[in-house]
Amino acid sequence: MNQPEHGVVLRPDDANVAFLLVHGFCAAPDEIASLGQFLAEKGISSYAVRIAGHETSPEDLSKKSRHDWLRAASDGLDVVKSWNPKHLFLAGFSMGGALTLQLAAKEVDIDGIVLISPAVRIYSTAAKLVPILKLFMKFKSVDLEKIQKTHGYDLQRTKYAKEPLSAYSEFLKMTKDVRNVMHKVTMPALIMQGTDDKTISPKNARIVYDSISSDIKEIHMIEGAEHVIPCHPTRSIAYAHIPPFLERVIASVQD
Numbered sequence: 001m002n003q004p005e006h007g008v009v010l011r012p013d014d015a016n017v018a019f020l021l022v023h024g025f026c027a028a029p030d031e032i033a034s035l036g037q038f039l040a041e042k043g044i045s046s047y048a049v050r051i052a053g054h055e056t057s058p059e060d061l062s063k064k065s066r067h068d069w070l071r072a073a074s075d076g077l078d079v080v081k082s083w084n085p086k087h088l089f090l091a092g093f094s095m096g097g098a099l100t101l102q103l104a105a106k107e108v109d110i111d112g113i114v115l116i117s118p119a120v121r122i123y124s125t126a127a128k129l130v131p132i133l134k135l136f137m138k139f140k141s142v143d144l145e146k147i148q149k150t151h152g153y154d155l156q157r158t159k160y161a162k163e164p165l166s167a168y169s170e171f172l173k174m175t176k177d178v179r180n181v182m183h184k185v186t187m188p189a190l191i192m193q194g195t196d197d198k199t200i201s202p203k204n205a206r207i208v209y210d211s212i213s214s215d216i217k218e219i220h221m222i223e224g225a226e227h228v229i230p231c232h233p234t235r236s237i238a239y240a241h242i243p244p245f246l247e248r249v250i251a252s253v254q255d
Helices: 029-041 066-082 095-106 125-133 144-150 165-184 203-211 235-239 242-254
Strands: 008-010 017-022 045-049 087-093 112-116 139-141 162-164 189-194 217-222
Touching: 008 029, 017 029, 017 066, 017 095, 029 045, 029 087, 029 235, 045 066, 066 087, 066 095, 066 165, 087 095, 087 242, 095 112, 095 165, 112 242, 139 165, 162 165, 165 203, 189 203, 203 217, 217 235
Parallel strands: 017 045, 017 087, 087 112, 112 189, 189 217
Antiparallel strands: 008 045, 139 162
């Protein structure tokens, strides 16, 4: 249990704070590697879990459901719990943010959550057509090089060059699932999203902020940031909000 088979573990000596890190749709743990490294430099442990069907093949992902994704995230949380940290946090990016919210809605021993570009509502017209399109198309091609250049990402990430429409359908169902349980989230939350996010509407950050029941909650819109903040030059601006949030939460727990 201490050394998971998949994902990335960073455990600095004498760390008493630990994070489960959850990546986004059709990607892999390296998508949030910069966050894990940032935390490690602060003496904080982390486990970037690999979500079921990711970092394997598009065909494998097409056979997985949103329930498999949540189960993988929950298993990852069990790994971090097995380290017996003094303080336990979750951090999720995009789809990983939705999974983090689902876990937070039913867990009671988490000190706080960090959400980056959380995906809880998709506004695109194309999304509405997915239930029909998946009957005629199995996969959607993705121009990874174009995405990297267009959005100005300076860190490369593992991502599928074709994405299964069945997974899109599961993803959309998951956003509905999480909207139905967000009100159950009561632990402290730090929410961040880019003002220039063209993938998930920046409205998502406000939806989460207004829906959760946390007494301690912060929302920060990162000026000029694109969707994948952990791979965008603005990540240093976003990450700077994390240490004071952790200090605030830990102080509240100790009071």
